[in-house]
Amino acid sequence: MSLPRSPERPAGRGRLAVLFEQAIELLIRLCGISAIVFVFGIFFFVFREGAPYLAQLDLGAFLFSSDWYPSNDPAHYGAGALLLGTLSVTLLAMLMAVPFGLGAAVFVSEFSAPRTREVLKIVIELLAAVPSVVWGFIGMSVLGPLIKDVFQVPLGVNMFNAALLLALMSVPIIVSIGEDALKAVPDSYREAALALGATRWQTVFRMLFPAAKNGLLAAVLLGVGRAIGETMAVLMATGHSARIPTSLFDPVQTLTATIAAELGEARQGSEHYQVLFLIGVLLFTLTFAVNLTADLVVKGIRRK
Amino acid sequence: MNARKKIEVSGLRLSFGDKEVLHGISFDVYAGEILGVIGPAQSGKTSLLRCINRTIEFTPGARVGGRIAVDGQDVQHVKDVHGLRRKIGMVAPLPVGLPLSIYDNVAFAPRAAGARDRAWLDGHVEQCLRQAALWDEVKERLDVLGTKLSGGQQQRLTIARALSHQPEILCLDEFSIAIDPVTTMRIEDVLKELSRDMTIVLVTNLVQQARRLAARTLFLWNGHIVELDRTEVVFSDSPGDRRTYEYVNGIFG
Ligand SMILES: Nc1ncnc2c1ncn2[C@@H]1O[C@H](COP(=O)(O)OP(=O)(O)OP(=O)(O)O)[C@@H](O)[C@H]1O
Ligand SMILES: [Mg+2]
Numbered sequence: 052m053s054l055p056r057s058p059e060r061p062a063g064r065g066r067l068a069v070l071f072e073q074a075i076e077l078l079i080r081l082c083g084i085s086a087i088v089f090v091f092g093i094f095f096f097v098f099r100e101g102a103p104y105l106a107q108l109d110l111g112a113f114l115f116s117s118d119w120y121p122s123n124d125p126a127h128y129g130a131g132a133l134l135l136g137t138l139s140v141t142l143l144a145m146l147m148a149v150p151f152g153l154g155a156a157v158f159v160s161e162f163s164a165p166r167t168r169e170v171l172k173i174v175i176e177l178l179a180a181v182p183s184v185v186w187g188f189i190g191m192s193v194l195g196p197l198i199k200d201v202f203q204v205p206l207g208v209n210m211f212n213a214a215l216l217l218a219l220m221s222v223p224i225i226v227s228i229g230e231d232a233l234k235a236v237p238d239s240y241r242e243a244a245l246a247l248g249a250t251r252w253q254t255v256f257r258m259l260f261p262a263a264k265n266g267l268l269a270a271v272l273l274g275v276g277r278a279i280g281e282t283m284a285v286l287m288a289t290g291h292s293a294r295i296p297t298s299l300f301d302p303v304q305t306l307t308a309t310i311a312a313e314l315g316e317a318r319q320g321s322e323h324y325q326v327l328f329l330i331g332v333l334l335f336t337l338t339f340a341v342n343l344t345a346d347l348v349v350k351g352i353r354r355k
Numbered sequence: 356m357n358a359r360k361k362i363e364v365s366g367l368r369l370s371f372g373d374k375e376v377l378h379g380i381s382f383d384v385y386a387g388e389i390l391g392v393i394g395p396a397q398s399g400k401t402s403l404l405r406c407i408n409r410t411i412e413f414t415p416g417a418r419v420g421g422r423i424a425v426d427g428q429d430v431q432h433v434k435d436v437h438g439l440r441r442k443i444g445m446v447a448p449l450p451v452g453l454p455l456s457i458y459d460n461v462a463f464a465p466r467a468a469g470a471r472d473r474a475w476l477d478g479h480v481e482q483c484l485r486q487a488a489l490w491d492e493v494k495e496r497l498d499v500l501g502t503k504l505s506g507g508q509q510q511r512l513t514i515a516r517a518l519s520h521q522p523e524i525l526c527l528d529e530f531s532i533a534i535d536p537v538t539t540m541r542i543e544d545v546l547k548e549l550s551r552d553m554t555i556v557l558v559t560n561l562v563q564q565a566r567r568l569a570a571r572t573l574f575l576w577n578g579h580i581v582e583l584d585r586t587e588v589v590f591s592d593s594p595g596d597r598r599t600y601e602y603v604n605g606i607f608g
Contacts, residue, residue: 236454238413239447239449239451240451240453240454241413242410242413242447243447243451243453243513243516244453244463245410245413245440246408246410246440246443246445246447247440247441247463247464247467247516247519247520248437248438248440248441248464248467248468248520249437249463249464249467250437250467253467257455257463257466257467258453258454258455258463261454261455262453262454262455
């Protein structure tokens, strides 16, 4: 700090202030570093539990085989169907949640009257506060029978049911983060675009979206993260069956639900136990890949 | 001078909430003239321009009374407000480079109006950037974000953008705030050139700029028109109002 010190201020106090500032800076730095430490720590411990099995691991079978028979003798640990279950449910959920969530964000931020906006925001926050086990319950007892009737399928708990739940769970996140991103675009940009003769919609699509793209991408990613990581609701609503789905209404099984359902039964240190931790590593890698891709995309856009 | 009235303002009142900012002002702008608008800070110059292209309506609580007509048509009742806004080029006081590439900034309005032909757009973007005296500085990097330009460059970018929809009226709000004197002179020359087939309303804090460019000058003060006359008269030793003399000569309040 090279601000000129006022003459009447005693010298000691200035030094104290400098020390204080350095302490704060150190503290903030520690907070930043601790985030990195935690991430690596989690990865390390999850990996360590699963690592002993790596020597026997047939990576091809682990990733692509759909034979998940952990209690057979010999056991088969093919997580292909689980991986596909997670990917398909997440993708389907995002296909529903992203357009809906972004649309709602645009409405709340750009088109709604102040009163409507306040009400909507409260409702959306309430939606975000519903515990996932309640969502699972809704999926089993409300959506399930409904899907069975409407689509004439034998089983109401299936990929579509779970995806719908995940969509409903991610929409509040996408809306509230997306709305923040849109609100952060200065009004002078809007007025400039409108002064150029653009309609409200042209302003949204041609100016607002490009201007807010980083924030909107973050909103979508947090939604994806929510969907991939969700466990309870998908355990209850997917049908939990490790098969390769052939239709939207087939039951599936996700990586998360597998861990939740089986870790309790697996003896600590057993093969099954280790494989479940490797599934955790797989899950971790998946979210990491999604985030990294998004980062690179954003950087790519920004470099222009 | 062509005496056709391009803009007619009569009894224009504007208030934000319960604070009245323009107190019923009336004046005309003739087709093809440059009208200078001078006045101290807060006198309502920017708000006046925003009434003309109706962007004022995006400010919650703004209420407009009286009548503004462009080409004889009341702006409050035009069928196509987007068309009206395209007829009026607006250069805002703070340079607002949209967060798009330089090219997309200038192509924004034509595209919004439906232009798709890439070759035409290329030529048009170049022409607008040339008119705003910016082309030589950016021609190698049209895909760079407009917001990455310097303040003065962004201001010229907004001028290029205001010209991009081939407006009949150009409203400039203190366009030279962030531009160096040499470039300002270049743009002033362009404005003289443009005024042959364009009507220009030039809001400026540099009274000498109005003197150099404007055929007539309007002195706005606290939401009232103190004086509107030929520029020679406004800048003479005996304008119609003593306050005009004082403001123009920098001995104001
Ligand atoms: N969006 C707004 N909301 C509320 N009041 C406003 C708004 N914009 C302008 N005003 C008020 O209107 C009055 C006129 O402002 P305006 O910006 O039109 O003045 P100006 O002549 O352009 O001043 P300057 O020379 O500083 O640009 C001021 O008192 C200002 O506080
Ligand atoms: Mg102003």
